[in-house]
Amino acid sequence: MKHSLKRKQVLIGLAILMAFLISVPFFATDYWMTLLVLIFIFTVYASGWNLFSGLTGYTNLGLAWFIGVSGYVSSLLIADYKLLWVFAWPLGALFVSLVSIGVGYILLRIKGVYFAISMVALTEGTRELIGTEYLEPITHGGKGVPFVAGISLPVLYWSILLLAFITVFICYKITSSKFGLRLITIREDEQAAETLGIHTTREKIVAFVMSAFFTGMAGAIHFTYQNYIDPSFGFNIQLTLTPIVMTLFGGVGTVFGPLIGATLFTFIHEILWAELTILYMAIFGAILMILILFFPQGLLGWMKEKGIVPRIRKI
Amino acid sequence: MINFIEILIRGLMLGSLYALVGMGLTLVWGVVGIVNIAHGEFVMLGAYLAFWSFSLLHFNPLFSVILAIPIFFFAGITIHKRITERLTKAPELSALILTFGMSILIWNLAQFFWTNTYRSVPYLTGNFPFFGLVFAKSKTISFFLALGITAALFAFLKYSKLGKGIRATSQNSEVALVCGINTIKMRAVTFGMGIALAGAAGAIVSLQWVIFPQMGTTYVSKAFAIVVLGGLGNIQGALAGGLIIGVLESLMTQYWSAKMAQIIPSMTILIILLLRPTGLFKR
Numbered sequence: 001m002k003h004s005l006k007r008k009q010v011l012i013g014l015a016i017l018m019a020f021l022i023s024v025p026f027f028a029t030d031y032w033m034t035l036l037v038l039i040f041i042f043t044v045y046a047s048g049w050n051l052f053s054g055l056t057g058y059t060n061l062g063l064a065w066f067i068g069v070s071g072y073v074s075s076l077l078i079a080d081y082k083l084l085w086v087f088a089w090p091l092g093a094l095f096v097s098l099v100s101i102g103v104g105y106i107l108l109r110i111k112g113v114y115f116a117i118s119m120v121a122l123t124e125g126t127r128e129l130i131g132t133e134y135l136e137p138i139t140h141g142g143k144g145v146p147f148v149a150g151i152s153l154p155v156l157y158w159s160i161l162l163l164a165f166i167t168v169f170i171c172y173k174i175t176s177s178k179f180g181l182r183l184i185t186i187r188e189d190e191q192a193a194e195t196l197g198i199h200t201t202r203e204k205i206v207a208f209v210m211s212a213f214f215t216g217m218a219g220a221i222h223f224t225y226q227n228y229i230d231p232s233f234g235f236n237i238q239l240t241l242t243p244i245v246m247t248l249f250g251g252v253g254t255v256f257g258p259l260i261g262a263t264l265f266t267f268i269h270e271i272l273w274a275e276l277t278i279l280y281m282a283i284f285g286a287i288l289m290i291l292i293l294f295f296p297q298g299l300l301g302w303m304k305e306k307g308i309v310p311r312i313r314k315i
Numbered sequence: 316m317i318n319f320i321e322i323l324i325r326g327l328m329l330g331s332l333y334a335l336v337g338m339g340l341t342l343v344w345g346v347v348g349i350v351n352i353a354h355g356e357f358v359m360l361g362a363y364l365a366f367w368s369f370s371l372l373h374f375n376p377l378f379s380v381i382l383a384i385p386i387f388f389f390a391g392i393t394i395h396k397r398i399t400e401r402l403t404k405a406p407e408l409s410a411l412i413l414t415f416g417m418s419i420l421i422w423n424l425a426q427f428f429w430t431n432t433y434r435s436v437p438y439l440t441g442n443f444p445f446f447g448l449v450f451a452k453s454k455t456i457s458f459f460l461a462l463g464i465t466a467a468l469f470a471f472l473k474y475s476k477l478g479k480g481i482r483a484t485s486q487n488s489e490v491a492l493v494c495g496i497n498t499i500k501m502r503a504v505t506f507g508m509g510i511a512l513a514g515a516a517g518a519i520v521s522l523q524w525v526i527f528p529q530m531g532t533t534y535v536s537k538a539f540a541i542v543v544l545g546g547l548g549n550i551q552g553a554l555a556g557g558l559i560i561g562v563l564e565s566l567m568t569q570y571w572s573a574k575m576a577q578i579i580p581s582m583t584i585l586i587i588l589l590l591r592p593t594g595l596f597k598r
Contacts (some may be wrong), residue, residue: 059408110588113350113407117539118588124536125581132574241415248412282423290418292409293401 021161025154033157039266040164041222046258047167048215054253057187061240062119063124063215071223072139079147080209085224093216100212101176118272121206127235144230151224158233160221166216172255177315178251183207199232248291251300255315260299321448322569323562328454330561331461332516336534337541337553339512345548346485346505349399349410353418354538355531357387357510361517366434376522380460382553383514391510395503420439425528433539434526453522460519465554481505525596541581543587544595
């Protein structure tokens with residue numbers, strides 16, 4: 001009885017929160033809407049990263065690759081082929097997902113730090129490649145692609161809100177499922193997982209591709225929001241590292257960690273940026289170091305350890 | 316043909332510098348088990364050390380190279396004892412993020428204090444003619460400096476007691492501990508050495524190129540390519556890897572374009588990891 005009461009409370013709270021968020025465009029200023037848009041974009045980035053890396057333990061330092069590839073496909077479709085954003089976004093996400101099947105098949109055989117390095121190399125290589133003279137006719141090379149997608153801020157806001165909701169929900173479902181359990185087993189001991197009959201390569205690729213899809217979708221939206229993409233912007237290492245740091249803030253491998261981390265981080269970022277612009281990055285670096293040294297499990301992880309929050313897989 | 320030899324030798328000169336940086340990274344990675352993303356920042360600091368001691372104290376930059384070694388060695392030991400030693404037992408991601416944070420902290424502080432203005436150390440100008448080939452004085456002297464430091468490093472690792480202890484710790488730290496080697500001390504010394512190599516390389520760099528706060532990033536990505544090429548923890552491999560990368564870059568810049576040459580580190584890493592993940596050279 002107590003269990004279902006708590007469940008009802010959570011669902012009601014969630015419904016109220018969603019109703020509030022949906023109504024934001026009707027009363028909030030542009031500043032708050034854009035802040036929320038960024039929070040949602042990075043929530044999807046962080047959750048997408050966490051879905052693969054948090055559960056399987058394979059640190060993916062190539063998140064920017066998903067974002068950049070999907071962002072380029074989507075932006076070029078809108079800019080050069082006059083496609084509606086409604087179609088361009090999913091196509092961008094689908095493209096990067098398909099390519100990542102191949103990439104995953106090849107690169108997921110590599111373990112540990114080497115895998116992380118290879119993803120960085122892939123991102124850097126793709127970025128340089130897109131900027132070269134040979135691909136310029138398609139990609140506009142280093143000049144970048146300025147474009148306008150014909151979408152209003154509220155509609156963009158609702159789209160990313162929807163995406164963020166779906167992403168977090170799917171992360172919740174996967175983490176609670178047998179599939180999620182298999183991924184966690186891979187993280188804990190890959191050899192033992194294989195001995196138990198888990199097809200590790202296949203499971204890893206599936207998680208990898210899912211990560212690519214959600215991240216790519218958010219990437220497409222991100223660049224539509226920015227009305228611009230170019231090689232260094234689209235494949236920027238910050239796009240990889242910020243979501244990872246957010247997930248670290250919140251708790252790697254947890255479901256709501258990325259969401260909490262993205263929200264907290266964005267607020268701290270806004271405050272630091274407003275008050276201490278000059279040394280902002282240096283302080284950010286110092287915060288990162290302190291975080292890793294003293295709170296490696298993140299806020300949610302710490303709360304689980306203290307017992308404030310139940311130590312169950314699905315949170 | 317003459318032109319080709321000149322390009323080749325210039326590649327080797329370039330590579331010797333990259334090798335210094337790469338050897339520092341692989342040493343730390345192999346012995347301490349930490350992937351130091353901030354490694355490039357110490358190269359940058361070494362370059363600034365040479366610059367400031369040249370402009371303010373009128374020190375000979377060649378002297379700064381030698382000076383850099385003990386300074387960065389002790390800095391490295393301190394950093395290790397306070398910060399990175401705590402992460403020896405932690406998962407790899409932690410070290411990655413920590414050193415990444417350190418990297419951001421360092422180059423942003425450098426940017427804050429010294430601004431983004433390009434600096435340089437115009438000490439060695441002019442060329443050495445050599446049997447019809449022409450080489451810049453700065454690059455040639457740098458080459459010999461780098462070789463000297465590398466030789467000293469190899470001699471130290473092979474013949475000194477500390478060096479043997481370091482090698483033992485890199486091969487199997489638990490067994491080394493059982494044999495009575497103070498692995499904590501070995502790790503601290505190695506980290507110090509790695510940072511010292513980076514700092515010295517930076518001082519050498521100051522003789523040849525412009526200096527600015529973000530210069531570290533290009534060195535660290537080449538260093539990663541070198542470490543992957545040479546094999547983790549393999550110092551000789553890193554030396555060879557550095558020379559290879561230098562030659563490749565020189566060749567590609569000449570025969571294709573400087574832009575395409577930027578793809579080398581990434582391509583190298585991907586190809587090697589796919590075909591021969593343990594690196595080109597046997598342990």
